[in-house]
Each structure stands twice: as structure tokens, then as C-alpha cells.
Amino acid sequence: MSAARLTAIYHVTDTPQTIAARAKAIAVEQSVEMPVAAITAQHVLDDIVGEVQGITDLGGGRFEVRIGLAVATTGLEAGQLMNMLFGNTSLHPDVVLHDVEFTDEMFAAFGGPRHGLAGLRAMAGAGTRALTCSALKPQGLSSQGLAAIAAQMAEGGLDFIKDDHGIADQAYSPFAERVPAIAEAIAQTGSRTHYFPSLSGHIEQMRRQIAVVRDAGLRGVLIAPMIAGVSTFHQLVRDNPDLVFMGHPALSGSGQIAQPLLLGKLFRLFGADATIFANHGGRFGNPPSVSRALAEAALQPWGALKPAVPVPAGGMTLARAPEMLQFYGKDVMLLIGGDLLSAGDRMAQEAAKFQQTVMN
Amino acid sequence: MSAARLTAIYHVTDTPQTIAARAKAIAVEQSVEMPVAAITAQHVLDDIVGEVQGITDLGGGRFEVRIGLAVATTGLEAGQLMNMLFGNTSLHPDVVLHDVEFTDEMFAAFGGPRHGLAGLRAMAGAGTRALTCSALKPQGLSSQGLAAIAAQMAEGGLDFIKDDHGIADQAYSPFAERVPAIAEAIAQTGSRTHYFPSLSGHIEQMRRQIAVVRDAGLRGVLIAPMIAGVSTFHQLVRDNPDLVFMGHPALSGSGQIAQPLLLGKLFRLFGADATIFANHGGRFGNPPSVSRALAEAALQPWGALKPAVPVPAGGMTLARAPEMLQFYGKDVMLLIGGDLLSAGDRMAQEAAKFQQTVMN
DSSP: OOOEEEEEEEEEEOOOHHHHHHHHHHHHHHTTTTTTTEEEOOHHHTTTTOOOEEEEEEEEEEEEEEEEEEEEGGGTTTHHHHHHHHTGGOOOTEEEEEEEEEOHHHHHHHOSSHHHHHHHHHHTTTTTTTTEEEEOOTTTTOOOHHHHHHHHHHHHTTTEEEEOOSSSSSSTOOOHHHHHHHHHHHHHHTTOOEEBBBOOHHHHHHHHHHHHHHHTTTTTEOOHHHHHHHHHHHHHHOOTTTEEEEEEETOOOSSSSSIIIIIIIIHHHHHHHHEEOTTTTSSSOOHHHHHHHHHHHHHHTTTOOOOOEEEESOOOOOHHHHHHHHTTTTTTTTEOOOOOHHTTGGHHHHHHHHHHHHHO | OEEEEEEEEEEEOOOTHHHHHHHHHHHTTTTOSGGGGOOOHHHHHHHHOOOEEEEEEEEEEEEEEEEEEEEEGGOOOOOHOOOOHHTTTOOOOOOOEEEOOOHHHHHHHOOOOOSSHHHHHHTOOOOTTTTEEEEEEETTTHHHHHHHHHHHHHHHHOSEEEEOOOOOSSSSSSHHHHHHHHHHHHHHOOOOOOEEBBBSSSHHHHHHHHHHHHHHOOHHHEEOOOHHHHHHHHHHHHHOOOSEEEETTTTOOSSSHIIIIIIIIIIHTTHHHHEEEEESSSSSSSOHHHHHHHHHHHHHOOOTTOOEEEEEEESSOGGGGGHHHHHHHSOOOOEEOHHHHTTTHHHHHHHHHHHHHHHO
């Protein structure tokens, strides 16, 4: 019996003459990383060396290469999984990690979202409607300054508010001071709005931040897995199954790991209940097809994992909300930051208008 | 007095007509990430919003954009620094983070290599010569199988041996079993060869691995900062100043963060004593100019930081050693893995030949 394998799917720019050798080279690079001829152990040749499972010509000088990687090499550990999927091959500009097919053992080991779409809707009392979210900005404000903004958004009745991902543990609004101040300001409005503070640093620092989050009576956090490291992210999910984890795409790159795979599938596998990504037509250059594929990756039936909520963002406006609801349907969280902040004194009213767009 | 700023230098593909607006957009994205017109706090406008310091036409539709980012936004924390340098802008395919100019406060806060080139040479008793290293492979072997290979390399007199970066904490060679077995096998040869095991997981797991490393009497480790997260990497450097940290480029991408910056400067800033990178003419596609720039970034006088040892690698052979010494001079560590492993029974003799190339 051969060893269990996952399938990593790469898109490679190459020629029909050389793609077969190239595919083998990637299979070796992502497994034993040495000349196969020099390996004498039969079980390594049989069960550890990557195997090319298929090559498809996609046209235009691009090829889809399917490579079977031994699950054992991942140690069922999130960081090592990234390493085996793309560690050294990420150095090649002509290879995209396009998709991955996991085994049931891997779904069970990583476990996916603990709350997911249904959990977030229940928290918000949202029935089956779409969800709303905004971002606290700008960094540089004091904790009280941010709390005042949060209060206005909460008065508007938003479902969720998160820290801007740039807000960490800076001197002008230290985490341990900011989080309770903002939580308190929201609570005083009487709104059921949930606030997700942004975690930063390594896991020990994040555990201290999570203690502050719990003390403030909050039920979720924001994390950027590609900065924190996916090992850190996944361990925190495991250890805090009652908390919601919202994934942020910072440092995730422009597609060398395809965004539907990274933000839709991998973040979901590791436990993101919601995943923020750059929507088409905003400040980032994604076409609608990437948004569509990403939302599907987050939501589709996949092992026994709960669906993660797609959170299209990046320069979205209130004016675009109807069109976005048309595009995504109701299984979505709309995230509008700057456009609400621009409303100044009228922020609570604009937030209420935003909330209204999903209540119909 | 205005706030202290670092300068982030981006290379942007754009047009002469639009680059000024684009540069401003990046400055906003990497600081407050919201419409500047909606910011009412004067100190945020003065001290937090990114400022365009200069734009240079590089020709061919590329522009160098210099942006001053407030040091305060980084919280002097490694992960947050990456976030502020490139978090959201990494999502843009047409922007490269090319270089960064740090302040003295940042050099002091991060501290750089604790040992660096001089420290590694002293450990190896190497005088002023170049250093040698090889990699233990293939993964899938038992701890004893890897130990037998390590013994042969040590018999050849190599200065350093590291785990293949794919070797983590897998069932076939668990860290806590493998590391003492390999250390013991090397010790029995009587060689002074140093062995650097590969860390994996999050910081708590890595601290346990480091305890194993210390128990085995070893003095250094291998780490892939872009998988572990730079916050984890930097904290471990801080807490273990007596250990050598060798950086591995896994998951560092093909240049969206320029390799000389990421592997040469940023890893050095966070404390890499040696930094492995893809040499030109090997399995990866770098031109010699990148190798040159990377080695210079690692070695050049830079604040008060110690030089980090450049470690060109990725399919290097014994036959290329003289040419590499010609290219890099003596301030280098040559890393040859697969080519030595291919020698089979003659591995110790080939390792000795490799060692001889740097002894002259």
C-alpha cells in the first residue's frame, strides 16, 4: 500500500518540450530536494518522493501540473504544510500554487472554521441575511478617539467592527488600553455590534492579547496569517474554539499562491471563520473571476469543514452595496471602512444606511 | 518637530501621468489606509500619514517611489514592520518592495545578528577563510539514517551541517529523537563540525525544540522566517543570544519583496547570522546581479549591525566551488547538499575535498 498523498496543483509557464522534466523537478524540490538517483532507501523512493500525477496544457505556454506529496512530510502541521506545498518553489517566478486537494485525515487534523457562516450569523442575530462590518481607522488616533468612532458605527447598528489591520500595539493606542475602551464605548450604545481587535506579534504576545479580548467580553479577533505565520494562527484557533477568527490578507502577495486557494481554502482549513480579500473594482486589481472563485472556495462543501464567510473589501462604498449583494448573494459579509469614516458627523446615519442595505 | 520616519522604496510599474497619484495612494495604503480628507486629527496628518519623498523614472515604465513611513506605526515589532512596509501593497502585482532605509532607533531595537560572520568563523576555527556547509537529506530517512549521513559529512571535516529545511518534526524522524542522535554521531567522529537543526511550528514549539538543541550541546538552528513569521524569529533571536540563527528563504517568493532586501537586509536586521539564498546558475533563476546585491546587503556596513554570512545555495556542486569563491571572495559560506549526497560511499572523501577548497 502506498502512502497517503495530497495533490498540489501548480500552474507553470514552460514549453511542451520541457514541462515533463520541469514537473518532475518540482516534485523533487517539494519533497526530498536532492537527486533521486542518490536515494537508496526504497521506502523513501516509494512513499516520500513527490510524484507527478498529471500535466495538462492550459494553452498560452502555461501548464497545469498535479503533484502528489506525501501527507507524512507535512507532519500535519500548518507551517510545514506551507513549506511542503510551496517553500522552495515560491522562489520560481514562473510557478503559481494554484490549488490543493487534501485528504480526509488533513481535514480532520486542521478542522477548519469553528463558527463559520452560520456561527457569525447567529452571533449577529442575522437570520439568513448578509452581514456588515466596518474598520476602525486611522491609526495614530488615541484609544478614546478610536472608541468614539466605534460608538458611532455601533449606533448605526453594524454587525461587526474590526480594527484596521495596521492597528497593532503601538504607543498611541496600546492594545491593553484600546480594546477595553472600544468594547465599553460600543456596549454603552446598547447595540449588539461585535468588535474584533487585531492581533499582532508571535503566539505568546497574541495569547496575552486574547486574554485582554476575553476580559473585555469580546468574542472574536482579526489576524493576518501570512504575517503571524500559519502555525501560530492554527494553534490559536485550536486553543480558542469559542472565539471567532477573521483572516486578513496582509502580506499574502498578488497571486503567486492563488488568492482563492490561499485566502479561500487554506485560511479556511486552518480555521478562519471569515476571510477578507480584495474585491474587484476597488483599490486592488483583481478581476471579478477571482472574487467569484474566492467566495466559492470559502463557501463550497469541502470535507466536513464549515463554510467561511467571504469578506470582499478594499475601497468598497455604500453605493456599491446593492451591486455586491447581487454579485455575492447573501452568503457574504460586506466590509466598508473609509467610505463610512468619510461621513464625519453623519457616520452613525451612514452606518445605519449601510446596515439597512442587508436588512431587506 | 516631525516624527521619525523610515523610508520604504518601491519599484512601481506605471505611467508618467499617473505615478504621482499612485505614489500617494501607496503612502496612504501603507499608513492610515483611509481617505486623507476624512482625517481631522492634525497630528495624524502630520506624523502618521505616509509621505512621498521622491519619485524617479527608472525607464521602461518603472518608477522608484520613496515613501516616508512613521516609525511609530511599526511599534518596533518585526511582524508589524512587515505589515507597514508591504502588508496591503503586497496584493498589487505591479509593486516591488525594493529597499528600506531604517533609523538608528530601529537598528538598536532589532539589533541584527548576535554572531555574524566573525562569530561563525570563530566557531569553526576558520581564521579568515570561507566556510562550508551541507544539508542532511532526504527526509523520510530515520533519525539513525540521517545520523549516518551526518557522520560521513563530519568525517570530511565540514564546518557546518544543517537539516534540510523540509525536515521538521515528522513521524519518521521526530525532532526530539533526531537531533540528539545526529549530534552524537557527529561528536563520535571527533570533528568540530557544527550541526544546526531546523525549527518548525510556532514559538512555543520552537522553544521546546531549542531546549532539545541545547541539551544536545548544539549551538545553532535553522529557521525559515517567512513561514515562522518574523515576530517569532526575532523573539527567539532576542531570547537566545548565544545561539546562531541561520535563515532559510522558504516561502519568500520570487522577488515581490526584492531578495537582497528580504534575505540580505531584513533577515539580518531581525538577527540572521547567516542567510541562505538561491545562487545564480543553480536550480533557481536568479541572475548574478541578485547574488551580488544580496551578498552586499548581508555584509555591508549597516548601522552598527554585524555582517550576516551570505550562503549561496540551490543545486551547487563541488565543481563550482572555485568559481563561487572567485565570485564571492572569502566572506561566504558555501552550501553543497545534493552533490555530496550523490557521492554515496565516497561522501566523506567528497566532503573532505569540498572542505579543502576553502582551506587554501
